[in-house]
């Protein structure tokens with residue numbers, strides 16, 4: 001039985017995960033974290049009735065319980081501290097929360113390697129978003145010019161999305177040099193060319209934030225007189241992220257250190 005802590009248990013994704021972990025015969029929910037609903041039963045908040053797991057207000061209280069994996073779906077400002085605390089406590093970590101970049105992940109990887117703990121982080125745990133990433137990495141072998149458009153709700157707190165960020169960071173290692181003019185050579189308002197993301201050959205990412213969007217990500221490839229667009233559109237329920245997150249929960253202990261992307265654990 002894998003003992004699971006869910007941080008962010010009362011959120012959009014967290015509530016769906018509480019129900020799914022409770023249903024799974026090989027998983028046991030041993031603690032649930034959220035500040036405003038502390039003291040309430042996690043199952044009641046998730047809409048499945050009482051399950052005997054009282055919500056605690058912080059990760060320290062949750063880690064006082066014996067657990068194998070901490071799953072984090074909280075907020076960009078909280079997730080890194082949660083992951084490092086879990087690693088220090090000897091608990092494997094699955095990161096769903098967006099907002100962390102390559103440097104944050106390098107720090108998490110170092111801590112995880114040092115303690116022999118597994119961490120799996122994915123900007124998007126949905127199967128079709130992961131397929132988009134896989135197809136984009138394949139296309140980048142043949143097409144040098146690639147840019148990403150990231151669309152999300154007006155109130156999303158982080159920019160770009162975790163989906164676009166992970167994609168750009170990964171693509172930067174696979175892609176060739178673009179044929180477009182270097183941004184420093186341009187006249188006008190350079191910010192309109194977007195943000196450069198990635199440690200190797202960075203990818204321009206353009207983020208749109210407005211009502212009417214949940215989360216969509218478009219990867220554009222251009223060659224002479226032809227274009228390829230790959231696009232993922234998230235729907236209104238958290239269901240697409242549950243399967244991928246539970247797969248990560250089941251696999252995270254297999255290997256110490258950080259693995260990024262659902263593709264890192266899919267056959």
Ligand SMILES: NC(=O)C1=CN([C@@H]2O[C@H](COP(=O)(O)OP(=O)(O)OC[C@H]3O[C@@H](n4cnc5c(N)ncnc54)[C@H](OP(=O)(O)O)[C@@H]3O)[C@@H](O)[C@H]2O)C=CC1
Nearest residue numbers: 008010011012013034035036074078096097098123124125
């Ligand atoms: N990787 C993926 O596939 C996906 C990633 N995401 C990302 O996951 C994150 C969560 O998304 P979503 O479920 O929509 O968010 P919600 O705002 O619906 O839920 C956030 C949850 O975290 C809790 N929380 C917030 N801050 C803290 C804190 N400091 N300590 C403890 N608990 C905290 C909230 O409760 P309270 O405020 O009461 O503490 C709540 O339970 C976002 O970054 C989002 O972008 C979302 C979908 C898929």
Ligand SMILES: O=C(O)C1=N[C@H](C(=O)O)C[C@H](O)C1
Nearest residue numbers: 098123124161162163215234
């Ligand atoms: O904030 C969200 O809502 C989502 N965030 C994730 C991201 O930042 O990529 C992914 C998900 O589709 C929804």
